[in-house]
Amino acid sequence: MGFAIRDGLILGVTLATLFGFGPALLALVQTSINRGFKAGVALAFGVFLSDLFLVLLSFQGVIQVVEQPKNKLAFGIVSGLILIVFGILTYIKKPKVKAAEVKVKDPRTITYILKGFFLNVANPFIWLFWMGTMVAITSNYEKDENAIMTMFSVTLVTVFLSDTLKSYLAGKLKPLLTEKLLVLINSIAGIGLMIFGVSLMVRAFWF
Numbered sequence: 001m002g003f004a005i006r007d008g009l010i011l012g013v014t015l016a017t018l019f020g021f022g023p024a025l026l027a028l029v030q031t032s033i034n035r036g037f038k039a040g041v042a043l044a045f046g047v048f049l050s051d052l053f054l055v056l057l058s059f060q061g062v063i064q065v066v067e068q069p070k071n072k073l074a075f076g077i078v079s080g081l082i083l084i085v086f087g088i089l090t091y092i093k094k095p096k097v098k099a100a101e102v103k104v105k106d107p108r109t110i111t112y113i114l115k116g117f118f119l120n121v122a123n124p125f126i127w128l129f130w131m132g133t134m135v136a137i138t139s140n141y142e143k144d145e146n147a148i149m150t151m152f153s154v155t156l157v158t159v160f161l162s163d164t165l166k167s168y169l170a171g172k173l174k175p176l177l178t179e180k181l182l183v184l185i186n187s188i189a190g191i192g193l194m195i196f197g198v199s200l201m202v203r204a205f206w207f
Helices: 002-017 023-035 037-060 062-067 069-092 109-121 124-140 145-172 179-206
Strands: none
Touching (some): 023 037, 023 109, 023 145, 037 124
């Protein structure tokens, strides 16, 4: 079982560092800066739940439906539109550095969890990543279910802890930010999400 834990740590660190730069990370940083550490962790937990959901689906083989050409096109279009909508909403939002003095009611924690969940699920490359990883691991571990589940559990927890650290570090930057810089960060995050969305739609038609 030790090898499963080792492989899970390696995959988790790799996923968090080399493949962790996507729409979910943009939303995580923007949320942590504007809404604080608690909101950032809630969003990271939503991403964690979506990854867990996809791992379970891929383990059952359901995720293979996405690979069918007709489904792949529809999924790419829908997920692209979701990211574009998130991007527009993020872009037009105008954060205030001293928002605490105005007593603006923050969205509930469940809102951030759902945002993290759907942002991650809307990325078809995450689906393909987990499907490909599941095929490789299942083959490598000779269908040892306990080892497979241990390996993926360690991977997901490692990624979640990494996202929590990113949220903490982003939140620490807030005292150094001006209102103009916060607006710029929101704009960059929004544009980034829209670019990701358009890219997904283009890829869905192109490939």
